[in-house]
Amino acid sequence: MNINAYDCGSVKHLSTLFKLLAEPNRLKILCSLGLECRPVSDIIESTELSQTNVSFHLRALREAGLVKPERKGAFIYYCLPDPELLRLLGDFRHWLEEHQKEKTLA
């Protein structure tokens, strides 16, 4: 039915993933986590976002399985269950840099 040269698979899933990553504050949160597990209070501090806002974004990330909460006493630590994600982000960043170069050259 479709004459696409390239199958992107479930566009829907990809797009929801990208939507999550497209929000600057969520990206900040992911980066502030890095490979470590950190309590929400740490994230609030390092991102300088409001508590409500951090919680809001963490929920989105959590529900998508991009971060995983773990209770430790009164604190809830969040981590990336799959740090591979950071590598992918790095790949994109790298691509962006190259891509910028080409654009300014052309």
Added chain:
Amino acid sequence: MNINAYDCGSVKHLSTLFKLLAEPNRLKILCSLGLECRPVSDIIESTELSQTNVSFHLRALREAGLVKPERKGAFIYYCLPDPELLRLLGDFRHWLEEHQKEKTLA
């Protein structure tokens, strides 16, 4: 000032890129292009979107340099100037699949 474990570089740029990719119809368009150059009419047909809408999204992609227009007579062909982008999309898709597995296992 910042105790981030991981530097995601310019979050801003990454986020604008992801924002572009987060729109399902834009993704569709990119995939419908694949490695080929195609006139807008083709894109309209294969994505089944309205002409206006395709044009709208093409503009966004064009302004970001993700697609490049080239006039051929009355037609305007669009291509990916850097097909590497498709590979990155593939990486993400692949990651998503793996990630889903893990989630359902856990």
Added chain:
DNA sequence: CAATCATATGCGTTAATATTCATATGTGTT
């Protein structure tokens, strides 16, 4: 078990983005 701290949630407001409609521009054809 009251008080306090960490985090989450419901709700209303606001801002951003997509979509459509009508119309404009640019190109090839007769």
Added chain:
DNA sequence: AACACATATGAATATTAACGCATATGATTG
């Protein structure tokens, strides 16, 4: 030059998502 076709654009609307406030929940400490 008039017409038909391909694509773009402006304005209005519709949809979606972010943010803050107030408050709820769950855990710890005295």
